[in-house]
Each structure stands twice: as C-alpha cells, then as structure tokens.
Amino acid sequence: MLTVSDLISPAAFLSVVGTVQDANPGMDGGMAQRIASEGLKFVVAFAKMPDVALAPSRVVDEGWHALILHTKVYEELCASLGDFVHHYPGYDPDNYDPLILVRTQDAIRIAGYDVDEELWGAPTGDQLIAVSVKCQHSASDTGPIKPMPAPRPPFRDKP
Structure with missing residues (x-):
C-alpha cells in the first residue's frame, strides 16, 4: 500500500x-495526523476519479480544509496528481447519498491507500470528534451534495 508521506x-x-x-x-x-492523512487520500482519490460522486466524512473534511489552507502545498499536490480538486461547501447536511462515503473509501483503496475506517462515519450528531464545520462537502458541484450558493452574502447585524 502507498503512504501519504x-x-x-x-x-x-x-x-x-x-x-x-x-x-x-x-x-x-x-x-x-490520521485526519490529515485521510484528507490527503481523499484528494488523491478524487483527482483519479473526477467523474465519480465522492465526498469526505465530516471528520476527514477537517483534514481537507487544513490542506486547502496551505495553498502552495495544495496547488503543488493537485498539479502532481494532474487535476485540481476544487472544494464546494454543502449547505444541507441531510442531503447526501448514504453510499457516498462507501464509494469514497473504495476510491481511496483503488488509488492504492488503506482507509482509516473509524474516521469515515456518516454526518450524524455522534461524531468521533467535534469538528469545526457542521456540513457535508463535495469535490464536485454536480454531485449529490447541494453546493453552497456563491458568492454568499456577508453576515450583517440587523440595525
């Protein structure tokens, strides 16, 4: 098996x-480290299978978010994979394909990586860890997760 290193x-x-x-x-x-590793594996899987509806679990999404914040590293990673993996925030956490996480784990295995299955739970209230984002994300704007409208209006206090 390959390693994220x-x-x-x-x-x-x-x-x-x-x-x-x-x-x-x-x-x-x-x-x-486990979360960051799974985030990396997700990016690889989606880059290799861009036409398949894939999404990270909420926990793994934390690793993907952290990776994206390192823009130069993320850009170089995507370039090395041959495809830039965009991020589409979802705004309806209940609207997701129940098999999407299974498909994503299968895609990671096909890409040559082991899966840390404990980190791939469905987006429910009983998460393995508390995560900073309470929504389901996708790497595709055409997948089963509804993308957040863009641009989103800024938050403003009412007068």
Missing part, C-alpha cells in the same frame, strides 16, 4: 496536522 513533504504534512489541531483545540497529535 509520498504526497507532500514531511514539513508540509506536520504543518497541515498543526492546522487540524488549531481548528480543534485539545486534539491529540496522533488523531490530527
């Missing part, structure tokens, strides 16, 4: 792990 530099990986921890105060470093 082949995808980005060790320093970049540790920085992504730190970003996962920053978004989740008190998170154990080992858990943050």
